[in-house]
Amino acid sequence: MEQKDKGSRVIVIGTGFVGSSYAYALLNQEVVDELVLLDLNKEKAEGDAMDLNHGMPFGSPMKIWAGTYADCKEADLVVITAGANQGPGETRLDLIEKNAKIFKGIVEAVMSSGFNGIFIIATNPVDILSYATWKFSGLPMNRVIGSGTILDTARFRFLIGQYFNVDSRNVHAYIMGEHGDTELPVWSHADIGGKPVLSYSNIDMKQLDEIFINVRDAAYHIIERKGATYYGIAMGLVRLTKAILRNENSVLTISTLLQGEYGLDDVYLGVPAIINRQGVREILDLKLSNEEHDKLHHSASVLKEATKPVHDLLK
Numbered sequence: 001m002e003q004k005d006k007g008s009r010v011i012v013i014g015t016g017f018v019g020s021s022y023a024y025a026l027l028n029q030e031v032v033d034e035l036v037l038l039d040l041n042k043e044k045a046e047g048d049a050m051d052l053n054h055g056m057p058f059g060s061p062m063k064i065w066a067g068t069y070a071d072c073k074e075a076d077l078v079v080i081t082a083g084a085n086q087g088p089g090e091t092r093l094d095l096i097e098k099n100a101k102i103f104k105g106i107v108e109a110v111m112s113s114g115f116n117g118i119f120i121i122a123t124n125p126v127d128i129l130s131y132a133t134w135k136f137s138g139l140p141m142n143r144v145i146g147s148g149t150i151l152d153t154a155r156f157r158f159l160i161g162q163y164f165n166v167d168s169r170n171v172h173a174y175i176m177g178e179h180g181d182t183e184l185p186v187w188s189h190a191d192i193g194g195k196p197v198l199s200y201s202n203i204d205m206k207q208l209d210e211i212f213i214n215v216r217d218a219a220y221h222i223i224e225r226k227g228a229t230y231y232g233i234a235m236g237l238v239r240l241t242k243a244i245l246r247n248e249n250s251v252l253t254i255s256t257l258l259q260g261e262y263g264l265d266d267v268y269l270g271v272p273a274i275i276n277r278q279g280v281r282e283i284l285d286l287k288l289s290n291e292e293h294d295k296l297h298h299s300a301s302v303l304k305e306a307t308k309p310v311h312d313l314l315k
């Protein structure tokens, strides 16, 4: 185990498409001081560490190495991107049996190191595996954060921006619920620079529905074409990393434990929340339309049903 010098340390567990893209984006955005890569395939992690280190003269100094679970003791963040990804036509929920078992082993190994930081989970089904990590780790819920609908919300803002020909950074709109097939668009709180999207006189609801369907099905469309998605989520994970390590108090749609918000409890799902150095500072409990409320509750019930394999592992 390398001793921590100073500054922030992030551990990435699973240096496949998502983990290595996240590592590359972290290096380019100069976010952390130490980056440790871990994978079941040790050579892959070593190769990635070498390759990333060779970019250092073009960026700014940081320490990158292929490590072990012992390195988690001094870590501020452990980001889990390990496990199976979807094949063409497979849903995220189809991955639960395989990935829940993988997670039990990983989270136990991280906790055995003495880790006392924050987990970020990206592996699918992300909401259920975030819940599993919270249970397996015994950490407070604010320190176990799933990437949730951070990517779906980015896709939504991008497509709304294209439709209205406006910079997507000026589009405020959320996708909530499962990061998956039962997610929902929150049109009642979507605005462009403060002007509600639904107040535009020239909008065509059919086209707005198509925007949402393209968001919901984006992963299927990309997986059909290139086998996996990774750049978008990698940038979303960096955004979340910055919000935490720089104590930004930023509003991001992440997966977190609901404890009464939206009339739901004992489920992790995507909601807007304020993120800072403590992790989840506060969930924004928005007033949804009746239709949105019902869809969110449907999404929660599908997730709860699909959580059974995790409960079996906790027995």
Ligand SMILES: NC(=O)C1=CN([C@@H]2O[C@H](COP(=O)(O)OP(=O)(O)OC[C@H]3O[C@@H](n4cnc5c(N)ncnc54)[C@H](O)[C@@H]3O)[C@@H](O)[C@H]2O)C=CC1
Pocket (backbone or CB within 6 Å): 013, 014, 015, 016, 017, 018, 019, 038, 039, 040, 041, 044, 081, 082, 083, 084, 085, 086, 095, 102, 105, 106, 121, 122, 123, 124, 125, 126, 147, 148, 151, 179, 228, 229, 230, 233
């Ligand atoms: N939350 C989100 O928005 C997104 C989530 N994902 C999910 O991220 C996950 C990873 O996807 P990819 O990187 O494309 O997969 P990948 O197959 O390229 O990488 C997975 C890596 O995990 C490693 N691994 C497996 N078991 C391990 C263990 N026990 N310990 C350490 N490493 C282990 C593998 O060796 C492999 O390198 C998938 O579940 C995928 O569905 C992907 C894109 C977006």
Ligand SMILES: CC(=O)C(=O)O
Pocket (backbone or CB within 6 Å): 086, 092, 124, 151, 218, 219, 229
């Ligand atoms: C794979 C996945 O979860 C996504 O791209 O949304």
